[in-house]
Structures are given as structure tokens and as C-alpha cells.
Amino acid sequence: MSATARGHGMTLAEKILARASATESVVPGQIVEGTVDLAMMHEQGAQTVQPFHEMGATRVWDPDRVVIAIDHWVPASTEGAAVLHRILRKFADEVHLPHFYDVGNHGICHQILAENGWVVPGDLAVGTDSHTNMLGAMGAVAAGIGPTEMAAVLALGRLWLKVPPTLRIEVRGTLGPGVTAKDLVLRTLGEVKTTGATYKAVEWTGPTIAKLGMPERLTICNMTTEMGAKCGMVAPDGTTMEYLARTAKHAMHPLQPDADASYERILRLDVDGMPPMVACPYSPDNVRPLPEVAREHIRVDQAFLGSCTNARIEDLREGAAILKGHKVHPRVRFIVSPASTAIYRQCLSEGLVDLYTEAGAVFTNSSCSACFGGNMGIIAPDEVCASSSNRNFPGRMGPKEGRIYLMSPAATVAAAIRGELADPREYA
Amino acid sequence: MREIIEGRVWTLGRDVDTDQIISGKYLTIIDPNVLKTKVLEIGLPEFASQSRPGDILVADANFGSGSSREHAPQALRAAGVGAIVADSFARIFYRNSINLGIPTIEAPGVRALFERFDPARIDMRAGSVTNVRTGRSISFPPLPPHLIDLLEAGGLVEKVRRELAARHPPAGTMPR
Numbered sequence: 001m002s003a004t005a006r007g008h009g010m011t012l013a014e015k016i017l018a019r020a021s022a023t024e025s026v027v028p029g030q031i032v033e034g035t036v037d038l039a040m041m042h043e044q045g046a047q048t049v050q051p052f053h054e055m056g057a058t059r060v061w062d063p064d065r066v067v068i069a070i071d072h073w074v075p076a077s078t079e080g081a082a083v084l085h086r087i088l089r090k091f092a093d094e095v096h097l098p099h100f101y102d103v104g105n106h107g108i109c110h111q112i113l114a115e116n117g118w119v120v121p122g123d124l125a126v127g128t129d130s131h132t133n134m135l136g137a138m139g140a141v142a143a144g145i146g147p148t149e150m151a152a153v154l155a156l157g158r159l160w161l162k163v164p165p166t167l168r169i170e171v172r173g174t175l176g177p178g179v180t181a182k183d184l185v186l187r188t189l190g191e192v193k194t195t196g197a198t199y200k201a202v203e204w205t206g207p208t209i210a211k212l213g214m215p216e217r218l219t220i221c222n223m224t225t226e227m228g229a230k231c232g233m234v235a236p237d238g239t240t241m242e243y244l245a246r247t248a249k250h251a252m253h254p255l256q257p258d259a260d261a262s263y264e265r266i267l268r269l270d271v272d273g274m275p276p277m278v279a280c281p282y283s284p285d286n287v288r289p290l291p292e293v294a295r296e297h298i299r300v301d302q303a304f305l306g307s308c309t310n311a312r313i314e315d316l317r318e319g320a321a322i323l324k325g326h327k328v329h330p331r332v333r334f335i336v337s338p339a340s341t342a343i344y345r346q347c348l349s350e351g352l353v354d355l356y357t358e359a360g361a362v363f364t365n366s367s368c369s370a371c372f373g374g375n376m377g378i379i380a381p382d383e384v385c386a387s388s389s390n391r392n393f394p395g396r397m398g399p400k401e402g403r404i405y406l407m408s409p410a411a412t413v414a415a416a417i418r419g420e421l422a423d424p425r426e427y428a
Numbered sequence: 429m430r431e432i433i434e435g436r437v438w439t440l441g442r443d444v445d446t447d448q449i450i451s452g453k454y455l456t457i458i459d460p461n462v463l464k465t466k467v468l469e470i471g472l473p474e475f476a477s478q479s480r481p482g483d484i485l486v487a488d489a490n491f492g493s494g495s496s497r498e499h500a501p502q503a504l505r506a507a508g509v510g511a512i513v514a515d516s517f518a519r520i521f522y523r524n525s526i527n528l529g530i531p532t533i534e535a536p537g538v539r540a541l542f543e544r545f546d547p548a549r550i551d552m553r554a555g556s557v558t559n560v561r562t563g564r565s566i567s568f569p570p571l572p573p574h575l576i577d578l579l580e581a582g583g584l585v586e587k588v589r590r591e592l593a594a595r596h597p598p599a600g601t602m603p604r
Contacts, residue, residue: 031574047458047498055588073456080456130496130520146498146524152588160574194443195490199519228493230519283443372495374452393494395447395470 009258011166012235013201016141016255020124028165028264035158037140037250038119039150040067040127042109046084047147048128049091052154060095061157065250067118068092069101069109073375074367081375095154107340107366110134110308114218115342117244121236122253126153131308131390133225137217138244139236139254141201144225164201164230165264167192171208173272178425180318181216182310182388182408183290184208185223186277188269190287198228200264203257208271209234214243215314222309223390226284276424279406282394290411291423298405300329300386302379303416305409306337306364307371307389313338313346315388315409320355322413322427328360329419335377336361337369361416373397379404386415429579433531433550434560435510437542438479440487444471445494446521450503457499460506467503481508484548488514488539492521501525511550513538513557526575529583533557535568 010018010025018026020034041048045068060066068088073081092100101112109127112118113135119125121139126132128150135142145159153159169188175181202224209217217234224232234240236254244252276290305311305319316338328334336356338344344366347353356363370377371389378398379385385397385404392404407415410424417427448471450463457463468475485491485504491514492500501524504512511531515538525532533550535557542548547560558565571579581587 031572043455044497047502051585054585056592057588078456084456084458128496130494132496144496144520146496146501146520146527148498148527148584149523152584155588155592194493195516198490198516228490228518372452372455373447374455391447391494393445393447395451398453400448400470 007258007260007262009260009262011201011261011263012139012203012233012255012257013141013164013166013231015257016122016124017161017163019122019253019255026163028163030163032161032163033158034124034161036065036126036153037123038065038067038113038125039153040069040109040113040125040132041088041150042129043070043072043081043084043088044128044147045150046087048150048154049087051148051151055151055155057151057155060097060154063095063097066097066154067099067101067113068097069112070103070106071108072368072372074106074365075103077375105341107342108308108368110222111312111339115247115340117247117249120244120248120250120252121240122255126150126159130225131222133229133232134218134222134308136221136224136231136233137214139233139240141231141233143231162199164199166201166203167197168203168205168263168266170206170266170268171204171271172206173208173270175208175271176273178410178428179274179276180408180410181212181219183274183277184271185220186279186287186406187274189223189226189279189285190277191267192227193285194226194283195228197224200229202227202229202232204232204234210237213314214239215312218312219309223284226390276408276411278411278421279392281392281403281405284391284406290407290421294421294423298421299384300332300415300420301383302377302385303332303334303412304370304377304385304387304389305412306335306369308339309390310388310409311337311339311343313343316343316347316352319409319413320352322410322424323355323359323417326359326417326427328416331419332416334361334416335364335370337364338366340366370397386412386421388412429531429552429576431552433484433511433552435482435484435548436480437484437486437544437546437548438472438475439539439542439544440472440485440491442488443490443493444487446492446497446500447494449492449500450497455497455499460502463499463503464506467507476507479507482510483508484510485512486514486539486542486548487512489516491517492525493518496520498524501528501530505530513550515539526578527584529579531579533568535566538566541566
């Protein structure tokens with residue numbers, strides 16, 4: 001069901017961009033100069049250094065607002081990766097950037113931002129990774145940018161932005177047992193499609209969203225990137241403030257959308273009775289009900305429980321609950337990669353590393369791991385991977401023929417056990 | 429920025445994402461001259477070896493979706509691409525491409541006008557893309573002034589360099 005709403009108030013994205021540009025109000029299409037509250041770089045930040053110098057910049061506008069977290073190749077797996085890390089370390093020394101999450105204290109950049117309170121309500125945050133959208137779960141505008149643009153941000157502390165129109169997604173109903181926030185965002189992608197929110201802001205709202213914890217909000221904001229969105233967000237509430245109470249790194253501005261805000265489109269979803277979902281090759285919007293796809297007995301060669309979308313402690317517990325008492329199918333390589341070192345240590349203390357490895361999984365250190373096909377967990381051209389990650393484009397895990405199915409952590413574990421796509425509710 | 433851009437067209441389909449432009453396995457490469465040998469390896473494999481400087485890409489909707497990797501437009505710029513025209517772009521690619529000084533033009537409906545190797549003519553000021561072989565053309569809204577400024581400067585690096593230089597004149601020069 002779809003509608004529009006035309007009022008005189010502002011959406012959450014408009015409120016935040018008005019604050020960032022120190023103007024009273026903004027409207028979609030308007031171009032503003034936004035002051036940046038937090039800038040994040042991972043390995044791609046290495047390509048920021050040369051343009052930063054070419055711009056004639058010598059100092060970073062505010063080193064306490066810059067976070068570097070390496071995550072794609074940890075520890076460095078090739079000479080090229082080692083060089084990228086080296087460039088970043090030298091740059092951080094040269095311009096005095098103290099907040100560097102290096103090997104041993106590492107994690108996926110977005111998770112590092114989330115668990116350390118680097119992005120708070122009302123912020124304008126930018127990062128050199130497309131899934132920076134994830135931090136919108138804090139009630140912020142968080143968007144991905146490229147490294148040349150980041151060089152300008154480091155020099156100036158601001159960037160131009162076109163105020164996006166907002167797609168409001170109102171969700172009601174209760175997620176059933178074995179059905180998760182990942183299934184919700186996949187189903188939404190099936191409706192919105194990969195271009196349905198291009199250049200737009202996505203505002204998640206409704207009683208179902210209000211009940212989601214922060215890890216789940218991070219998951220649904222993460223995949224607004226796959227809808228083409230500039231940013232995806234949940235307005236801050238008690239859950240947000242509690243999550244950030246001890247970690248917030250700077251002042252919070254818990255802005256709310258106006259009741260009479262103007263939305264380009266309102267999408268209303270009811271999740272009562274919704275089954276687990278799966279995105280089939282080769283697009284995150286090629287979404288079908290998982291039980292229907294499972295009936296086709298799709299053989300799985302690799303299962304991957306990891307990525308910024310779904311590798312938090314809650315996700316690994318969800319997978320462990322399914323795996324307990326089972327073994328990984330002998331034909332399946334099952335890779336488990338926690339999203340941060342903090343989560344890795346939590347898994348150790350909760351016995352999850354034992355549980356996964358005794359069942360036959362490989363439990364790796366924290367990194368982007370198999371998600372992006374550039375480091376480890378590459379599949380062969382005729383192979384299939386069941387994955388809790390966010391993209392299944394041609395070539396995403398290596399060869400262009402490789403087939404990736406995107407699903408929840410629970411469904412990923414169910415596939416690892418059965419050796420083919422499976423409904424996780426059969427293992428509950 | 430050149431007001432008139434002419435070149436030979438390579439056509440592409442919809443949803444050509446950045447993995448198809450520069451695969452994840454090449455992301456530790458930062459030398460544009462190496463990257464250009466890998467460009468569009470998945471999306472249009474013959475492009476890297478057969479393209480000529482000045483060639484124009486004409487794509488369907490959602491060109492450059494997926495990752496924020498600037499390797500994608502870096503590789504296209506190094507290959508000498510004269511302009512990228514598409515029915516629509518993914519947002520990070522669009523910004524990256526403009527920031528690097530590549531004329532990047534959104535013209536809904538443009539893909540249907542061209543076949544491979546058709547000659548194209550783009551008028552940046554008037555806002556039109558023409559297939560010189562068929563004579564058919566399509567108009568696009570001219571870029572907003574701040575993006576024209578960016579392209580005129582040759583990209584974001586030069587624009588910021590000028591801004592910083594104006595703020596901090598070199599020692600010995602008098603403020604005007």
C-alpha cells in the first residue's frame with residue numbers, strides 16, 4: 001500500500017540537514033552545505049591522502065571527529081592491502097588522528113561506530129563505505145561518500161548535499177518465531193526494488209519498528225543502501241538513548257519528524273504471518289519467500305554468517321540457537337565472522353566459538369570477510385553461498401557466475417546444517 | 429569543462445554495479461593506470477582492450493550502484509572516458525564521478541537512443557544528447573550551478589585547492 005503526504009513540516013532527514021546547515025528549514029531538492037559531525041574511513045581512506053595533499057590541506061578540521069577502522073583485509077592478506085594500511089597509519093600520524101581502530105582492536109567500520117557511540121541522534125555522518133547508512137539507526141543522517149570527497153571533508157569539515165525527498169516505511173504487525181528484521185528488510189527490498197529509493201531518505205517507523213532493538217534497527221538501516229537510498233533512519237526513542245547512554249562521544253540532538261511532514265511516498269507493510277525471506281541471485285531485490293525457494297532443493301557449498309548487516313552478538317546467538325545439537329553438513333564450508341573484536345571476545349566468553357567450531361564451522365577474526373569477494377571465502381564459478389550479508393551481485397564473492405542467496409542469520413545456519421536452502425523454523 | 433562533447437558510444441544495460449566496473453579483488457590497486465586494464469571486466473569485458481580515449485558510455489538505469497569504491501570512476505577516467513550518460517545513476521557513483529571531473533549526465537530515456545559505436549554529441553549548456561547517426565536527441569536538465577562550477581574547476585580537488593588558497597594566501601602576498 002502506498003500513499004503520499006503533503007504537509008508543511010519536515011521529515012527527520014530534513015530536520016537533521018536543517019540543523020547541519022544551520023538553517024531554519026529545508027525542502028527536498030535544495031542544496032545545502034552541511035557541517036559534518038563524524039567522518040569515518042576504512043581502507044578506501046588510503047585514496048583520500050593524495051587528494052588531501054593535492055588540495056593543499058595540511059590539517060584536519062577536527063581530529064576528534066574522525067574515525068579510521070580497517071576492516072576489509074585484516075590482517076593484511078596481500079602486499080597491496082599492507083600498503084593501504086601503511087598509507088593510513090602514516091597519514092594518521094602525520095595529521096594527528098587519534099581514533100584509529102587497528103589490527104587487534106579492529107572491527108567492521110560501521111560496527112565500530114555503533115558500539116563506541118561515534119554517531120548519535122541528530123548527527124550528519126559520512127563514511128567511505130556505502131553501508132554508512134547503517135548508522136541512521138541512531139536517528140542520524142549517515143551517508144556513504146568516496147575518498148576524494150572525504151579529502152574535502154577532512155580539509156573543510158563540511159560537504160554539499162541535496163536535500164533528499166523521504167520515503168516513509170510504516171511497519172505494523174509482529175515478526176513470528178524464526179522471522180527477523182533481516183526478513184523484514186528483504187521483503188521491503190522486494191517491494192521498493194534497488195532503485196526505489198535512489199537519492200532518497202528512508203524513514204522507518206510504526207509499531208513494529210518501535211519494538212525493534214538497536215541491532216535490528218542497524219540491520220534494516222544498513223540495507224537501505226541496496227534500495228539506492230542516500231540514508232536510512234529510525235527516529236530516536238528510549239531504546240536509542242539507552243543504547244548510547246554510556247558511549248555517546250558528543251552531544252545528542254534527538255530530533256523527530258514533524259507530524260505534518262511532507263513525504264514523497266508512504267509504504268505501509270504488515271508483517272503478521274510473514275515467512276522468512278530470501279534474495280535470490282543476482283540482485284538484493286530478487287526476493288521470494290524462503291519456504292517456497294527451499295522446496296527447489298538448492299544445494300549450498302558455502303554458508304557465511306558475517307558482514308555489517310548481520311554479525312552482531314545477537315545474530316551469532318540467533319545462529320547458535322539453531323545450530324545447537326546439529327553438525328554443519330559435510331559438503332558445506334561454514335564461515336562465521338563476528339562484526340568486531342568486542343563481539344569476538346563476547347563469543348569466546350559465552351561459549352559460542354566452541355559451539356560453532358565443534359559443529360564444524362570456521363570461526364574467523366572480525367572483518368568484512370567473505371562479503372566482498374576480495375579477501376577470503378571466495379566461491380568457485382559453479383558454487384552457491386547462503387549468506388547473511390547484503391549483496392549478491394554478479395562477482396560479489398569472486399567469479400561472476402557464483403550464486404549468492406541473502407537471508408537471516410538463522411536461515412544461514414539452517415542452510416549450513418542441511419546443505420541446501422532451508423526454512424530455519426524447522427530447526428527452532 | 430567542454431561545452432560540446434563528441435565521441436563513440438559503448439552501450440550498457442541497467443544495474444551495472446561497481447562490482448561489474450571494478451571487481452572486489454582489485455580494490456587494493458590504487459594506480460589508475462593499472463585499474464583501467466581491469467575496468468568493466470564483468471560488465472563489458474571487451475571495453476578495457478578496445479576502448480579509445482574520448483569514448484562515451486551510455487547506460488540504462490542505476491549505473492554505478494553498490495559500493496562507494498572510487499576505483500570505478502577512477503578506472504573509467506584513466507581509460508579516457510569522455511562522458512557517462514545514463515537513464516539514472518546510483519548516488520555515490522554520481523558524486524564520485526563528478527568529483528573526479530567526469531561529465532556525468534542523467535538523461536532518462538537516453539539508452540534507447542543508441543546502439544554500440546553510434547556517434548554521440550552532448551551539448552552541456554543546452555542540455556541535449558544527440559545520436560549523430562539517427563539524428564534523434566534527448567534533452568536533460570542542465571546541471572545545477574555548483575556542479576557546473578565543480579566540472580569547470582576540473583573536479584573537487586582543484587575546487588577545494590582554490591578555496592584553501594584563497595583562505596590562506598601564500599606567505600609574502602598581500603590580501604586584496
